[in-house]
Amino acid sequence: MQTNNTQPVLLDELPSPAHAPTRAAWLAVLSVAVGSFALVTTEFLPVGLLPSIAAELRVTEGIAGMMVTIPGLVAAFAAILVTIGVGKTDRRYVIWGLTATLIVSNLIVALSHSFPLVLAGRALLGIGVGGFWAIGGALGNRLVPEAHAARATSIIFAGISLGTVAGVPAGAMIGELVGWRMAFFAASAVATLVLLAQMWLLPRLPTATSLTFGQLPALLRVKKARLGMLVTLLIFIGQFAAYTYVTPFLSQVAGLGAKTISALLLIYGAAGFVGNLVGGWAVARSVRKSLIATGVIMGLSAAAMPLFGATAAGATVLIIIWGLAFGLMPISVQTWMFKAAPDAMESGGAVFVATAQISLASGALVGGVSVDYLGVSSAMVVGGLFALAMAAVIALWAKEDDKVQGKLHAVH
Template identity: 30%
Template sequence: MFRSIPLKYVLPLLGLTVSAFIFNTSEFMPIGLLIDISQSFSMTESQTGIMITVYAWVVALLSLPLMLLVCRMELRRLLLLTMGLFSLGQLLSGIALNFPMLMAARICVACAHSIFWSIAAPMATRLVTRTHRPMALSMIVTGSAVAMIFGLPLGRVIGLYAGWRMTFLAITVVSLAVLLYLAFVFPRLASDSSFSRDDLPKLLKNPLVVSVYVLSVLFATAYFTVYSYIEPFLKNVAAFSDQGITSTLMLLGVSGLLGSYLFSHFYNQFRYGVIRAGFVGLVAMLLLWQSAAAGKGTMVAACLLIGCASTLFNVTFQAELIRHVSMGAAPVAMSIFSGIFNVGIGGGTWIGGRVTAHGLLPYIGYAGAVIGLTALVYCFVVYFHFLRKSLKKDEEIS
């Protein structure tokens, strides 16, 4: 896989992959520790869940402004500063004395998140040739998937045995080590961005770009309506043990690797099929979510399939977005994608919280399925229409 890529670019790609692992571990860690954090501050799970919502909405609000502010900065320097800010936020989370202090620390991490996920995919694609871009993107997503396999469950195990604070402190140590690694191996990359605020209207007039954003918010809302409350669902509805929950979350992460594999091997040849698979897989599993809870095996299978669908969507539509914009506009376009996706995360967490607060946790899958069906119809009717129209235009020009 790496034979035709110089080692000096493989090493920074690996650094970005590990960074993606750390960022995703940190973002979703509170999901696996929701019960413990709630008990620590004498709060309910739905009250503590607002931390996930606020984090997501801060990312949504700040992704574009922060990226416009720093888009002309040399990318290596920007990456290192982002990792430094992330490490600081993790440290403050680990020593938080009360819930407001924890929220403030998470907002600090959210600012670093806003920048990292705006630049990660564009940087990865710039390190390789066009032929290897799907591979480079799949590596970033693999880092995210491995976070679900080992990061989130490991964070949960550390939290169960040493306290949730130790989980954040462990992430602090790892992130500082990655910061030092990137300082040694990552090459200087000029921002290559002539993008300015005046170019935003042109970007947002592109119907394909706008459609990607609409689909991202709908998909994220549907998925995180269920995923944000997967721990209490597995415990209280599916009757899983604590170890069973940890193992299931790990297997869900394994399914992310499968989604990354499917993308890297089939996206170039079967683009439409890969896009369809993400939406169909999501909606089908959400509709079957309550029924799957009747048995341990069916519940694990549902988690595997929905995790695969989520990863497949995420990497596929990052690739779709990069296809539809210039390289100079890619970081800003990705910052909007990250922000809008996090609107969906926050919205899904809020909807899931309301469903849970009203005692309807067993039916949470149906709430997500309604939104997922909307996304599926929009993709098949609107996005594919604009995509075919664009491809036909390109053929006529060539």
């Protein structure tokens, strides 16, 4: 999500557009990217820990999935309310505050023995995630000269993209070694280091304007952007209806042990990283085809899990294919939205983030209901069908896109 040119830049603190960015400017960009990585990683941390969390707190795995649903719902509202509520506040203070919510949230979860209190901690995380997606992702233009803004923005978005594929394997590995609570303690410690780095590296980022509720519908007035919202809804619901419950599936259906599951989730994350890199190449050629490929590959691999994922070999192959598709997803969706309405993304960015987070939360909720009533395998099928529906929507209604201009590159 890009900012427009109405925001002031302090020339005494940021490099001149005529010169290459200073090392301090790139370090500031990196601090925002690492912050986005830490927030999104923590958002998905419970997925690899659901069985152990559910067992200790005495809830079903479907109910435990609310640890993903709740922050997603809160983030949807926070994306809009935080963006409007902060007004003209210096953006570095906003970023510090959003990162601080991560520290407190993880401590609450790690120390809680009551599931409602755990959900309260996760709700606090939702504020940080929603606000960071909407505000942090738009800082690339503010931290480096305009000629280098696309690169800076891609680095920040890479933090978000990599966080989506790193959170689950990281949580699973730490949980397997030292318990699920230590995973949240570790996340809190990392967030503390991130906050200190941001306090040291971020320059002043004042703004002369503030977003109002009247500006929010700007993105919705663009037909291609509305189609992008529908795409976001379908693919995010599909992904998180299935993936939120992949750990119980691998345990109960495939009969795999905790160490094997942790290894598979790590493989999934590595495949997602590769998919993110491939996504930079794919969207440069055709965002439409990239989205279709994402939906088809993700849909078929997830839906095939009950048929072919009951063995270690079958599950491994499908996890790798699924991971590649998941890595393609963020950059494909983000690039479509940027191409659809680059001038509306400052005001419409919060609306897009809200849509993504509502879809994420809805996916975890739909998957949880399916798991509790139809069994864990059903979540894989439901998620796969939503992803395939997204591919069908793009194939039927989207026109062939032009060459991407100002696309969000994967970081190479």
